[in-house]
Structures are given as structure tokens and as C-alpha cells.
Amino acid sequence: MTATGTTDEAAERLSGGPRPRRTVRRTRGGVPVPLLLPALGGLAFLVLPLVALLLRAPWRDLPEQLTSAAVWEALRLSLISATAATAVALVLGVPLAWVLARVRFPGRGLVRALVTLPLVLPPVVGGVALLLALGRNGVVGRWLDSAFGVTLPFTTTGVVVAEAFVAMPFLVISVEGTLRAADPRYEEAATTLGASRFTAFRRVTLPLIAPGVAAGAVLAWARALGEFGATITFAGNFPGRTQTMPLSVYLALQSDPAAAIALSLVLLAVSIAVLAGLRDRWMAAS
Amino acid sequence: MSTRPTHTPPAVRQTTAEGLDAHLVVARGDFRLDLRLAAAPGEVVALLGPNGAGKTTALRALAGLTPLTAGSLRLDGRALEDPERRIATPPEVRPVGVVFQDYLLFPHLTALDNVAFGPRCHGLSKAEARAEAADWLARMGLEAHTGAKPRRLSGGQAQRVALARALATRPRLLLLDEPLAALDARTRLGIRAQLRRHLADFEAVAVLVTHDPLDAMVLADRLVVVEHGRVVQEGTPAEVSRRPRTDYIASLVGLNLYQGRADGHTVTLDGGTAITTTEDLTGPVFVAFPPSAVTLHRDRPDTSARNVWRAEVTGLESHGDQIRVELTGELPLLADLTTVAVAELGLQPGRTVWATLKAAQTHAYPA
Numbered sequence: 001m002t003a004t005g006t007t008d009e010a011a012e013r014l015s016g017g018p019r020p021r022r023t024v025r026r027t028r029g030g031v032p033v034p035l036l037l038p039a040l041g042g043l044a045f046l047v048l049p050l051v052a053l054l055l056r057a058p059w060r061d062l063p064e065q066l067t068s069a070a071v072w073e074a075l076r077l078s079l080i081s082a083t084a085a086t087a088v089a090l091v092l093g094v095p096l097a098w099v100l101a102r103v104r105f106p107g108r109g110l111v112r113a114l115v116t117l118p119l120v121l122p123p124v125v126g127g128v129a130l131l132l133a134l135g136r137n138g139v140v141g142r143w144l145d146s147a148f149g150v151t152l153p154f155t156t157t158g159v160v161v162a163e164a165f166v167a168m169p170f171l172v173i174s175v176e177g178t179l180r181a182a183d184p185r186y187e188e189a190a191t192t193l194g195a196s197r198f199t200a201f202r203r204v205t206l207p208l209i210a211p212g213v214a215a216g217a218v219l220a221w222a223r224a225l226g227e228f229g230a231t232i233t234f235a236g237n238f239p240g241r242t243q244t245m246p247l248s249v250y251l252a253l254q255s256d257p258a259a260a261i262a263l264s265l266v267l268l269a270v271s272i273a274v275l276a277g278l279r280d281r282w283m284a285a286s
Numbered sequence: 287m288s289t290r291p292t293h294t295p296p297a298v299r300q301t302t303a304e305g306l307d308a309h310l311v312v313a314r315g316d317f318r319l320d321l322r323l324a325a326a327p328g329e330v331v332a333l334l335g336p337n338g339a340g341k342t343t344a345l346r347a348l349a350g351l352t353p354l355t356a357g358s359l360r361l362d363g364r365a366l367e368d369p370e371r372r373i374a375t376p377p378e379v380r381p382v383g384v385v386f387q388d389y390l391l392f393p394h395l396t397a398l399d400n401v402a403f404g405p406r407c408h409g410l411s412k413a414e415a416r417a418e419a420a421d422w423l424a425r426m427g428l429e430a431h432t433g434a435k436p437r438r439l440s441g442g443q444a445q446r447v448a449l450a451r452a453l454a455t456r457p458r459l460l461l462l463d464e465p466l467a468a469l470d471a472r473t474r475l476g477i478r479a480q481l482r483r484h485l486a487d488f489e490a491v492a493v494l495v496t497h498d499p500l501d502a503m504v505l506a507d508r509l510v511v512v513e514h515g516r517v518v519q520e521g522t523p524a525e526v527s528r529r530p531r532t533d534y535i536a537s538l539v540g541l542n543l544y545q546g547r548a549d550g551h552t553v554t555l556d557g558g559t560a561i562t563t564t565e566d567l568t569g570p571v572f573v574a575f576p577p578s579a580v581t582l583h584r585d586r587p588d589t590s591a592r593n594v595w596r597a598e599v600t601g602l603e604s605h606g607d608q609i610r611v612e613l614t615g616e617l618p619l620l621a622d623l624t625t626v627a628v629a630e631l632g633l634q635p636g637r638t639v640w641a642t643l644k645a646a647q648t649h650a651y652p653a
Contacts, residue, residue, distance in 0.1 A: 188351050189390040191377040194407035194455055203403070207394040 050268065057265055058258040065262035070239065070248070075266065078245040081156060082224035085163035089171045089220045092164075094213060097175035098201060102184065112176075119169045126165055127233025134161065134234075158235035159242050163224035170223050171216040178212025179205070215278055222274045226267065305329070306459055306491045309357035310347045312340075319343050319515040320357075323493070325508070327362075327458075330485050330492045332506030334499060334538065340515040341495040342387075345461050348493060349384050350377035361491075362458055378407070383457030387464040389448035391436035397423060397447045398432040404455035422450040426484075442473040449484060460485075462494035466501050475651040478504060482653070499539045500574060503527070511535050527620070528612065536605040542620055543574045545653055553650055559616045561643075562592040563650040570653040577610060579647035580621035583640040584631055593643035595619070599635050602628065613641060 031039070058065065065071065100112055118126055134141040134152045144150045152158045186208060190200035206213070228246040235242040237251070245267055252260035305326040312319040319340040325331045333341045346352035348359065350367070353374065359367040361382075366375040383404075391400050401419035406412065423432050426446040436444055445465065452460060465481060466474050482505050485492050496502050502509055503523040510520040519531045523539070530536035546555035548567040554560050561573050587594065597615035604610075609628045613619040619641055623633075631639065 183390075185386065185390055186392060188377070189384070189386055189392075190403070190407075192349050192351070192380075192382060192384040193404035193451065194378050195403070196378055196407075199407060204392055208392075 053261065053264055053268060057261050061258060062262055062265070065259055066266065068259075071259070071263060071266075073240050074243055074245050074248040074263070077156065077159070077240065077243065078225055081159040081163055081244060082167075082221050082227075084160045085167055085224040085227075086171075086217050086221040088160065088164040089168040089224075090213070090217055093168045093171040093216075093220075094175055094206075097172045097179060098205070100172070101176045101179035102187075115172050116169055118166055119173070123166055123227065123229025123231075124233050127162060127230035130162060130165060130230065130234040134158075153234055154236040154238065154242060156235075156241055159231055159244060162230040162234040163227045166227050166230050167220035167224040171213075171220040174216030174219055175209065175213055178209045178216075181212075182208050218274055218277055222271065225270060304362055306348075306493070307360040308348065310344050310359065311355050311357035312343055312347050312352055313355040314343075317343075317515060319347070321510075321512065321515070321517055323348075323510065325491045325493065327490050328488070329508065330488075330494065330506045331508050331510055332502035333493065333495045333510050333512050334502040335497065335512035336534075336538075337497060339512045341497075341512055342463060343515075344512070345384075345463050345493065345495050348459065348461055349382050350375060350380050381456075381458040383452030383455050383460045385445075385448045385452045385460070385462040385465055388468050389436075389444050391439075391444055391447055391451070393436050396433050396435055397428065397439065397443075400436070400447055401451045401454050404451060408455060419450070419454060422454045423447070426450050440473070441469045442477045445469065445477055446480070449481070453484075453488070458490045460488060460490065460492040462492065464496055464498075465494060465505075466496070466498070479652045481505060499541060500543075503539065503541060503543055504572060509539065511538070530605070530610075536610060540577045540610065540620060540622065541574050542577065542580070543572060544617075545570070545572055547571065548650060551645070555617070557616070559595070561617075561648060562645045563648045564645050565650040567650055567652060571650050572653050573648055573650045575643060575648045577620040577622040578608075579643055580619055581642045582611065582621055582623065582627070582631055582633070583642065586640050587642055589642055592645065593648075595641050597639055597641045599633050599637045599639060601635060602633060613639070617641075 096115065100108065100115070121129075131138060131153060133139050134144070136142065136145055136151055136153065141152060144152070152161055182205065186204050187197070187200045190204045191197065195203065225244075226246055227244070228250070231242070231244060232247055237243050237247050239248075243251075245263055249260050249263045249267070252263060306324060308321075308323045310319060310321045310323065317340065321340070321344050323331065323333075323344070333344060335341050343352060347354055354367050354369050356369055358365065358370075361380075365371070365373050366380055367373055391397075392403065395403065398416060398419050401422050402412075402415040405415035405418045410418065420429075420432060423429060426449065428443060428446055428450070431439060431443055431447075434443075436447070439447060445468070449462075449465075466478055469477055478501060485494075485505060494502075494505060496505075506523065508520065509523055509526045511518050511526065513532075513534060519526055519535055521529075523543070526535065527539045527541055527543075530539060544553075544555050544561070546553045546561070548554075548563070548565075548569060548571040550566055550568070551563055552560050553563055553567075553571055553573050555573075563573060582597075586596075595616045597613035597617070597619055599611060600614050601612035602609055603612070604625075605622075607625070608622045609625055611621045611623055611628070611633060613621060621641065623631075633639070
């Protein structure tokens with residue numbers, strides 16, 4: 001409806017006067033069948049699997065399933081690693097977003113493309129790339145191992161690294177968009193009051209873009225929570241250490257389908273909670 | 287104009303070590319700003335000009351927000367910027383305060399914390415900065431609004447918070463970008479009068495940018511008229527409006543402006559002359575009207591207009607298709623007439639005429 005309204009307004013502006021009511025009503029009324037049927041099909045396609053999940057859920061055994069030690073272990077690991085990955089993404093991603101939004105430098109477009117790449121890269125490829133970079137024989141990993149005795153692959157830290165790699169672009173894109181929409185003159189006003197650029201960022205810009213940062217963080221957190229491909233490739237699948245929820249869902253599906261469904265329900269509930277949390281932001285944008 | 291006692295005599299405006307001495311050159315695309323600007327402490331200079339003349343660019347250059355391409359900027363004898371000598375002082379260490387056009391109060395901070403922001407950045411503790419901010423807000427008459435977020439402030443209140451915020455860093459150069467443009471006509475009058483008092487109290491250099499000649503003439507000691515990035519004329523408001531050098535300035539600053547005391551619809555000027563106005567006011571006021579509002583007659587007219595004065599023509603100057611007539615007498619006046627009217631009246635310097643003015647065309651507001 002909003003979209004139609006905008007088109008009408010644009011048309012009004014173009015024609016230099018209000019359009020006849022009749023036309024407006026027709027635009028807003030019946031949806032053409034060639035559009036309606038695929039639209040309904042698309043909706044069903046998206047909703048049906050979730051409905052199936054709910055229909056087949058072992059509701060009676062659910063409390064027992066969810067209280068088992070294995071589930072809790074996976075859930076705890078997932079929550080901790082996703083939160084840690086989000087923290088990493090915040091610490092590194094917000095400054096990166098600020099640089100992309102506020103500093104003009106040659107090759108900025110290329111840098112932005114590189115930052116966005118993990119968004120479209122198959123997560124498994126990300127995992128392989130991480131192994132080559134940070135693995136025991138990796139480009140940097142070899143040095144980490146020999147100098148500090150630090151090994152990342154197949155550890156909980158490795159899970160965090162894999163999740164941060166995949167999730168950070170979501171945060172960077174979200175924060176950068178918010179920064180671009182924010183008025184940079186507030187930073188200028190702060191500098192005329194004696195604030196260094198960093199103080200201006202910390203005391204003025206950051207509070208102003210806080211909603212965007214929060215939304216980006218939630219998005220990144222959700223992405224990290226569901227991360228599978230990069231995690232299993234880079235961190236492996238050790239219960240209690242690197243076996244996160246998505247990994248245990250996949251494994252349980254082969255041995256204990258009921259457990260897999262129960263775990264899936266938990267992840268679905270988390271997703272819905274995230275969506276509800278971001279509701280204002282997304283609904284307002286549409 | 288002659289009844290404006292507030293102007294600093296022109297002698298003060300020599301380039302001394304104290305105050306502002308700037309030659310602002312900013313080239314951007316095919317726009318080039320080339321502006322010489324000097325001002326003594328205590329002086330209020332208005333950059334007046336049409337939109338796109340480069341006024342805001344000049345202000346940004348003074349604040350250090352836009353780098354100079356060439357030229358130099360000295361304040362109180364210290365070089366703040368000089369591209370040739372590779373001197374560039376970043377905005378945060380310049381002793382410059384800015385009141386931005388839409389104020390740019392930080393929306394997440396209260397009025398108090400907005401004002402305390404500057405002192406905090408200058409090394410004061412949180413408590414000290416807040417105490418100082420409270421002091422500034424009190425001076426602006428905003429004690430009751432210290433805890434308010436900017437969106438809860440009226441336009442006039444926000445303007446005063448912005449002024450307090452800029453002054454709280456104790457700048458040696460205060461910049462005001464269209465300080466009254468964001469206000470509606472009603473609040474504007476009162477705020478203009480307040481701003482005038484605060485600027486009069488300010489001991490360092492103040493530069494304000496405006497496209498409103500009335501704001502410029504009321505607030506500033508000196509006008510610098512800028513067109514296409516260059517100074518086309520400068521002088522006291524009286525000088526500029528009496529001797530406009532271009533048609534543009536003539537139409538821009540062509541204003542009869544007086545100061546006096548209002549009592550109801552009558553404003554008595556310092557010289558004793560009374561002007562009848564439509565506004566009902568009491569106390570010190572300004573009265574302004576455009577030269578086109580003045581009608582001249584050969585004999586004393588038999589008219590309902592209360593504002594009738596005897597005047598002597600002292601000068602005639604043509605501006606476009608209009609002739610601006612300069613008159614003295616009870617009331618020094620500027621009148622714009624068509625060439626036909628001037629011919630019919632046989633106007634020439636030394637001739638005595640009667641000037642009338644309709645109350646409806648005057649504009650009175652508190653000083």
C-alpha cells in the first residue's frame with residue numbers, strides 16, 4: 001500500500017495535479033491473477049516447511065528432549081560463541097563501517113566489495129579459506145602456532161572465528177547504512193566544540209547510530225547462531241567444544257530425528273524472537 | 287539610519303594583532319571564494335548575500351571545516367591557517383565557536399550536557415563542566431530547561447542553547463550561520479532582540495552569515511556584502527544602505543531603520559519624531575520600512591496617513607528603473623520613486639517635499 005501511495009504521489013507530481021480518484025482506486029483494488037497466484041505460491045513455499053516443523057514436533061517428548069545434557073551443551077556453546085562472535089564483529093566492524101562511511105580513500109569501492117564478499121561466499125568456502133589462513137599450517141596460523149602456541153582450528157575459539165567471519169559483514173553493512181543516513185554535521189559540530197574526531201565519534205556519533213548498531217548486532221548474532229558450513233569446516237564437530245546447535249541438528253537428524261526437530265524448534269523460536277526484536281526497524285523500512 | 291547609536295565607529299576596524307584578519311580563498315569546481323575579512327574584538331560583522339554567494343563556505347573556512355585553498359587566517363595575532371606556510375589548525379583546537387543554522391544540538395544529550403560538551407572537551411571534569419553549562423543556560427534564561435532533550439525545546443530555546451553551547455568554550459571568534467532562519471516570524475522578533483544583547487556582551491569577534499538584511503542591520507556593526515564569492519561592498523549598515531554600490535545591494539539593504547520607544551501604536555524616536563505603526567508595543571523598539579513605502583508630495587498632502595513629514599532632498603541616485611531619493615529633515619529617509627514621479631515632482635537636491643508613509647507598511651519590533 002505504501003508503495004502504491006508513493007507511485008501515486010510521484011505521478012501527481014509529474015502530471016502537476018491530482019490524478020482522478022478512479023485511477024487510484026483501481027490501482028489499490030484487485031490484484032491481477034498472474035501476480036496473485038505466484039505470490040500465494042511463494043508465501044506457501046516459505047511458510048509450509050515451518051508449519052511442517054510444528055506439525056511433526058514431538059510435543060509430548062519435548063520437555064525431556066530439551067532438558068537432555070547434550071541439547072543444553074550445544075545450546076550453551078551456540079549462545080556463547082554467537083555472542084562472542086558478535087562482540088568481535090562489533091569491535092572490528094563498527095570502526096570498519098565508520099571508515100567506509102566517513103573516510104574518502106582510493107579503492108574504497110573495492111574494500112567495500114571485499115567486506116561484502118563473505119555475505120555471498122558459500123560458508124564452506126569461507127571455512128576452507130579460514131583453514132588456509134589460520135590453520136596450523138596456514139599463512140598466519142603457522143606463525144600463531146610457533147610464536148604463541150595458539151591453534152584456532154577445531155577449538156571453541158575457532159567456532160567464534162568462523163562465526164565472526166560470516167556474521168561481521170551483516171553488521172558492517174547495517175552500521176555503514178546507518179552512518180550514511182546520519183548527519184555528519186553533528187560530528188563537525190562536536191569538533192568545533194573541541195572534540196577530537198575520536199571523541200566526536202564516541203560521544204556523538206555512536207549514541208546517534210546506536211539503534212543501527214543494535215540492529216546490525218542482532219542480525220550478526222542471528223547469523224552467527226545459525227552458522228554451519230564455515231564452522232564445521234574450520235572448527236569441526238566436537239561435542240561440548242565445537243558442536244553448536246546447527247551442527248547437532250544435522251547430526252541428530254541421522255540418529256535421533258525427534259531430537260533434531262526439538263533442536264530445530266529452539267532455533268526457530270530464537271529466530272522469531274530476533275524478528276520480533278527487529279520488527280520496528282524492518283516494518284518501518286517497508 | 288542616523289538614529290542607530292549602537293554602531294562601533296569605523297576607526298576600530300583596522301587590522302591589529304587583536305581580532306580577526308583573514309583572507310579566505312576556497313576553490314571548489316568552478317566556484318571560487320575570495321574574501322578579505324578583518325574585525326576587531328567586540329565587533330559584530332555580518333556576511334550578507336544571496337544564497338550560493340559563498341557565505342556559508344566562508345564560515346566553514348573560518349571554523350576549519352573547509353580547508354583554505356590559499357590565503358591566510360589569523361586570529362589574535364596567531365596564524366590558524368596558511369596553506370603556503372603549511373599551517374593548518376584543525377577545528378577542535380581553534381578558539382572558534384559555531385552556532386549552526388539548524389543548531390545541530392546533540393539529540394541524545396540534555397540541554398545541559400549539550401552546553402557542557404565543549405567545556406568537557408577542554409579538560410574540565412564532568413561536574414565542573416556541568417556547573418559552567420548551568421551558568422551559561424541561566425544567562426540565557428533557560429534554567430527551567432536544563433534537563434530537556436533538544437526535541438522538547440522550542441525553536442527559540444534551541445537557538446539559545448546553541449548559542450550557550452558555542453559561548454561555553456569561550457571562543458575568540460564566534461560564528462553564526464543564519465542564526466534566525468530556523469525560527470518562525472513571531473519568535474524571530476524576540477530572539478533577534480535577545481541575540482543582539484548577547485552579541486553586544488560578547489567581547490571577541492563575532493561573524494554572522496545571513497541572507498536577511500534586517501537581521502544583518504540589527505545584529506551587526508558592519509556589513510560585508512558577498513556576491514559570487516567576493517566582497518561587493520562593506521561598511522556600517524547606515525553606510526551600506528545609504529550608498530549601495532550595486533542595484534543588488536540597493537534592493538537588498540534598502541531599508542529605513544530607526545530606534546525609539548514604543549507606546550501603543552506610536553514610536554517616538556530619540557530625536558522626538560513620532561512614527562505610527564500597526565504593531566502595538568511598549569518599550570524600546572526598532573521601526574523599519576522599505577524605501578518603496580515612502581511617497582513624496584510637492585505640497586502638504588491632505589491625507590489620512592498619520593506619518594507625514596517635511597523633508598529636504600539631499601541626493602538622487604538611480605538603481606535599475608527606480609530612483610532612490612535621499613532626504614533629511616525631521617526624519618532621515620530613503621524613498622524609491624519611478625523616474626516619472628521624480629520628473630513630475632521636479633525633485634533635485636535642496637528641494638523641500640512632504641513625505642508620507644502608511645502605518646501598514648512599517649514594521650516595528652522590540653529592540
